[in-house]
Amino acid sequence: MFRDITPAPPDAILGLTEAWKNDPNPSKINLGAGVFKDAKGRTPILESVKDAEAHILSTASTKSYMPIAGAPEYRRLVQEMILGADHPILAANRAQTAHTPGGTAALRVGADFLKKFASNAAVWVSSPTWANHKGVFQAAGFAVKEYPYYDPVSKGLALDKMLAALDSVPAGDIVLLHACCHNPTGVDLTAGQWAEVATLAARRGWMPFLDFAYQGYGDGLQEDRAGLLALASACPELLVASSFSKNFGLYQDRTGALTLIAADAAQAAAAFSHVEIAVRVNYSNPPAHGGLIVSTILSDPARRAKWEGELTAMREHIARTRRTFVDALAHHGVPGDFEFIARQKGMFSFSGLTDPQVRYLREKKSIYIVGGGRINVAGITPGNLEYLCCSIREALEASSG
Ligand SMILES: Cc1ncc(COP(=O)(O)O)c(C=O)c1O
Known part of the structure; x- marks a missing residue:
């Protein structure tokens, strides 16, 4: 062979x-x-991470399996980090999160889940985009198409072309957007431009899939939420892939999350049960260490302040x-x-x-x-x-x- x-x-x-x-x-x-x-x-290695690891080492008592979707505390802390702790979506239980091995697995698990219910949809990625995006969605069986993003003349956003292309994406297709720190161009949308994209998504009925690999690397943890908040207020459903490789420096610990937002709590729970199946058949349950580091930092005000400073x-x-x-x-x-x-x-x-x-x-x-x-x-x-x-x-x- x-x-x-x-x-x-x-x-x-x-x-x-x-x-x-x-x-x-x-x-x-x-x-x-x-x-x-x-x-x-x-x-x-960040000092806040080393400190969290020392704490984990001295308190850990088991290496037993994690739940398929990860630890409940981690899942909640990720939702609070990406949306803000007081976001109404959280109070309404419209979000469900799976702890994944890095942002890449969040994208792949999200893609596998979507393929099950949108088997004929196409996935639209920006031109250009991170080199692995096409491969991940193609591996899940999707046809990948491109929408204009970068204007080589102005070296900025090709806004009009981008909006025109997104205005012709068929309902039910999936549009991958970089939440901030666009890779590879470094060119981001302003809050006003995000609002335009969100209005389009809601009107056209395509599904936003937000790649949030650099939260905190753009203008700040809160400021970098602008795109997600605009989409979440306009669209009843979306997916978010988070990576903690860069903002916690956990590259080799493969730490990320897939968050699914649905119209109501019952729909979110039903849809998420299929996300859990996608996890189970891919890697069964997530590696614990990186997630424990993130939870140990985010759940403790002093550690969190230290990390935010770093x-x-x-x-x-x-x-x-x-x-x-x-x-x-x-x-x-x-x-x-x-x-x-x-x-x-x-x-x-x-x-x-x-x-x-x-x-x-x-x-x-x-x-x-x-x-x-x-x-x-x-x-x-x-x-x-x-x-x-x-x-x-x-x-x-x-x-x-
Ligand atoms: C845009 C984008 N998405 C996802 C990822 C994947 O992140 P991870 O290393 O956590 O899998 C990266 C990593 O470089 C990235 O740049």
Whole structure:
């Protein structure tokens, strides 16, 4: 059976990190994978997480199985985090949450659930989108279509084209939206634009599926809810995939959640019983550790305040790095207006570098950037800034000459 199998292509993002690890050039820079890095280029464990882990270690008494949907406390805390503790949807029991292994599994479990009841629907993703979105929904059996999102000329949102496309999405189809810190462009919707999208969703009758992988990385935990709150007030039904990989730094602990919102409590409970089946056949029940960390932090005011401080520091570090990068590009004589990089939100920036320039940087300079020109701003440090800017100038000169 295996004799004639040819190798699959390496993963567009994680494959890049592997290539970077194997590169002997001491000046090499990894601007690929979406992982927070501090000024020294490290991805540290948050102090609040270490403290929660110490507490868990000293108090844990069992490694028995988790419930299919995860621990009740975690499920409640996730709902309060994404919607706000006093949101009427929570009081009405219209939300149900499953603890999933990361945001990826939240997307996949949501996709499997939707496939059961919307087998002929298409899933619409932004153009461009996170490299894994198409794969996840295709693996669940969906046809994936694209709606316009990014305008390469203004380096901002292609709002009119996006709204026109979403206005023609058939009722019952599924539209995947990035709640904040759009990956890969860093271009987000304003509150007013979210309201327009939410009105459209309600009028057209398509189902919003919100990917909330970066809550707290945009403008703040509360501010980043704007899209979800607009959709939740306009639409009776939606799905939300949360990831705690970035905002708690729990990348390897695979911690996330799928939240389903329905028109009333009875519909939410019935629909959620099928989400639980999707979990059961995929991985049976979630890994406990990451969820325990999140609950230990969110349920204790002092730990929570410490974590919020650390999250704010990560967000502000990235915003500062954006500014420093734009200024350094100008200082090193890189031609062009890069001010848009300072305006973008979250970890990523659509740099405007073309695929040949990305290739040049990788082959000649050992600078690893995802195809399409997405850079992880957090990978830029005081130690690599000058080499990066000079290399970008060379890449631009090489491609124009
Ligand atoms: C937009 C988006 N969605 C989902 C994920 C998946 O997150 P996780 O690592 O928690 O599975 C990522 C991770 O990079 C992402 O950028």
